[in-house]
Amino acid sequence: MHDFLTILPLLIIVFGAVVLMLLAAFEKVSLTTAAGISMGFFAAAFAAQLLAGCGPQRLVFEEIFNGMLVAGNFTMVAALVIFACGFFSTTSSHTYFQVNRFDGLEFYSLLLFAAAGMVLLTMAAELITAFIALEVMSLAIYVLVGYDRNRVTATEALLKYLMLGAFAGAFFAMGTALLYGAAGSTHFTAIATVAASEAGSPLLLGGAFLLFVALLFKVAAFPFHAWVIDVYDGAAAPVTGFMATALKAAVFTLFANILAIHGALHQGWVEILFYLAVFTMFAGNLIAIGQNSLKRMLAASGIVHTGYLLVGLVAISADTFTGAVIGYYLAAYAAGTLGIFAALSYLGGEGEKRATFADFRGLARVRPYSAAAITIFLLSMAGIPPTAGFMGKFYIITSAIEAGQIALAVLAVVSSILSMWYYLRLIVAMYFQPAEETFATTGSPWAGVGTIALAVSVFAIGLYPIIV
Amino acid sequence: MFAEWLFTAFALLSILGAIGLILFRHPMHGAMSLVVTMVSLAGLYALLSARLIFVLQLIVYAGAIMSLILFIIMFLNIQTRDLPEEKGRILYLLGGIVLLVPVASFLIKVVKSLPATEATIVGSGFGGVKEVGLVLFQDWLLPFEIVSLLLLVALIGAVVLAGKRRFVK
Numbered sequence: 001m002h003d004f005l006t007i008l009p010l011l012i013i014v015f016g017a018v019v020l021m022l023l024a025a026f027e028k029v030s031l032t033t034a035a036g037i038s039m040g041f042f043a044a045a046f047a048a049q050l051l052a053g054c055g056p057q058r059l060v061f062e063e064i065f066n067g068m069l070v071a072g073n074f075t076m077v078a079a080l081v082i083f084a085c086g087f088f089s090t091t092s093s094h095t096y097f098q099v100n101r102f103d104g105l106e107f108y109s110l111l112l113f114a115a116a117g118m119v120l121l122t123m124a125a126e127l128i129t130a131f132i133a134l135e136v137m138s139l140a141i142y143v144l145v146g147y148d149r150n151r152v153t154a155t156e157a158l159l160k161y162l163m164l165g166a167f168a169g170a171f172f173a174m175g176t177a178l179l180y181g182a183a184g185s186t187h188f189t190a191i192a193t194v195a196a197s198e199a200g201s202p203l204l205l206g207g208a209f210l211l212f213v214a215l216l217f218k219v220a221a222f223p224f225h226a227w228v229i230d231v232y233d234g235a236a237a238p239v240t241g242f243m244a245t246a247l248k249a250a251v252f253t254l255f256a257n258i259l260a261i262h263g264a265l266h267q268g269w270v271e272i273l274f275y276l277a278v279f280t281m282f283a284g285n286l287i288a289i290g291q292n293s294l295k296r297m298l299a300a301s302g303i304v305h306t307g308y309l310l311v312g313l314v315a316i317s318a319d320t321f322t323g324a325v326i327g328y329y330l331a332a333y334a335a336g337t338l339g340i341f342a343a344l345s346y347l348g349g350e351g352e353k354r355a356t357f358a359d360f361r362g363l364a365r366v367r368p369y370s371a372a373a374i375t376i377f378l379l380s381m382a383g384i385p386p387t388a389g390f391m392g393k394f395y396i397i398t399s400a401i402e403a404g405q406i407a408l409a410v411l412a413v414v415s416s417i418l419s420m421w422y423y424l425r426l427i428v429a430m431y432f433q434p435a436e437e438t439f440a441t442t443g444s445p446w447a448g449v450g451t452i453a454l455a456v457s458v459f460a461i462g463l464y465p466i467i468v
Numbered sequence: 469m470f471a472e473w474l475f476t477a478f479a480l481l482s483i484l485g486a487i488g489l490i491l492f493r494h495p496m497h498g499a500m501s502l503v504v505t506m507v508s509l510a511g512l513y514a515l516l517s518a519r520l521i522f523v524l525q526l527i528v529y530a531g532a533i534m535s536l537i538l539f540i541i542m543f544l545n546i547q548t549r550d551l552p553e554e555k556g557r558i559l560y561l562l563g564g565i566v567l568l569v570p571v572a573s574f575l576i577k578v579v580k581s582l583p584a585t586e587a588t589i590v591g592s593g594f595g596g597v598k599e600v601g602l603v604l605f606q607d608w609l610l611p612f613e614i615v616s617l618l619l620l621v622a623l624i625g626a627v628v629l630a631g632k633r634r635f636v637k
Contacts, residue, residue: 106628133614
């Protein structure tokens with residue numbers, strides 16, 4: 001019975017996706033209804049996940065699923081983050097689509113399917129399951145990215161992401177094949193046994209290498225980060241928000257789960273992950289400083305946040321792995337990023353005409369509340385107390401110090417200070433420059449409500465560890 | 469010994485087919501080249517005594533999917549003059565090869581370090597419909613179930629991206 005409760009949130013999401021898919025065939029269903037249903041399912045899944053609770057990691061339906069699904073506190077947090085991302089992406093999309101008319105009911109269905117793939121990915125304890133879940137998630141996201149068929153940048157983003165994503169999928173499959181050769185099984189437990197007995201086995205090394213290439217591509221880490229700017233820029237603002245947060249949460253959960261299967265495996269990759277983290281942070285910062293478009297800047301800052309999460313991965317210890325630090329950072333990062341993309345969804349206007357730093361000049365004079373909310377999100381991403389972003393970075397950096405990675409901790413702080421430049425640049429533009437336009441917005445207030453809720457949750461997540 | 473020769477031949481053919489797929493300019497030639505890869509993969513599966521997969525590879529991939537691809541290419545009636553100019557593709561290819569050399573040499577090292585193993589004789593039912601079915605529905609039930617999700621998403625995606633769009637209120 002308890003096993004059923006554990007996968008109930010996943011079942012709710014899949015059921016919702018199928019319901020929305022069927023509803024898309026009826027003419028009478030309006031976009032608002034579909035968005036409402038989508039929000040309802042995300043909220044229900046969130047509530048179910050919260051109520052079902054969890055505990056230490058254990059296998060779900062061990063007999064029937066042959067030990068291919070695990071659930072625990074870490075997967076629960078990841079699922080909560082994904083469901084919340086889906087919920088707020090839906091509110092943003094609803095407002096966005098009233099101005100940018102390329103909607104369709106299938107949009108929400110695909111959003112739910114993507115979330116289902118992500119949750120499966122976090123729970124996977126076996127590589128083939130993980131691969132299929134990864135592809136479910138990726139396929140849905142590809143379609144969401146290219147949803148606006150009339151915009152050339154969206155099509156370009158779709159094509160780039162699809163081609164490179166297919167490459168990453170091939171790397172994943174090849175890595176799985178080599179790991180199967182090493183362990184004779186694709187279960188994480190079997191791979192852990194091999195990692196313990198013969199850590200330097202070439203098959204294990206090659207398999208893990210190819211697997212990590214695929215995962216690093218998905219999270220846009222250093223040598224594989226080039227696609228992210230164009231893809232995030234080409235996708236619609238709510239989709240970009242969803243990609244930047246939920247997708248990263250899902251893939252990083254899998255990444256941490258794989259690294260944590262055995263200490264020897266983690267040890268072998270610490271040094272490489274160290275350099276990857278450093279290069280990711282600084283490459284992201286350099287790219288972000290040069291951008292004029294807000295979405296491109298946020299895409300680049302997403303690379304920087306990937307770098308911090310890699311710092312978190314370097315610092316985990318496979319023996320006492322709980323994922324608490326990474327889960328917390330994912331939640332904190334998701335709140336800030338989703339918030340700013342929600343704000344962009346309703347302030348962007350038709351065809352996202354307000355896109356650059358200059359377009360947001362003087363926003364504080366005309367719309368003080370929107371400007372205040374954006375400021376909160378930017379400060380959280382920059383890591384200013386008492387926001388969630390500060391606590392997230394605090395935990396990441398202290399965990400790095402505890403793991404003995406002092407240099408990495410220092411570099412993370414330096415990168416965090418560098419990132420102030422482009423976050424503050426928008427705040428300066430909003431507050432200290434005269435307004436040139438009225439920032440009139442049309443459409444439903446849902447994104448606005450979502451923005452306020454996220455601004456509150458930035459503080460709530462930030463204060464949660466202090467209060468509890 | 470004979471099996472090893474067969475393996476080498478099929479492996480070479482499949483790689484040549486894949487290279488042809490990339491290098492041929494006309495999509496029809498590329499598709500024909502892909503058929504070579506598909507058929508030689510079927511040969512490799514047969515060498516592994518994977519009977520069911522061998523048949524499926526021939527019927528589904530080399531047969532159904534390839535004829536669908538050919539049908540679409542013919543349907544679109546692509547001529548050489550419709551194809552875009554590809555300037556400097558040799559340079560891109562060379563650049564890609566240079567980038568891939570370290571990865572490839574690493575993988576070759578991995579493959580070379582494999583210990584030699586004796587071929588074992590598999591049981592009489594190995595790779596048959598019944599045996600694959602038993603493994604698929606007992607040990608691999610979860611992947612089998614979530615593949616249905618994957619196919620559903622692909623279906624919806626194709627409709628959304630290519631179908632006629634009806635705008636709702």
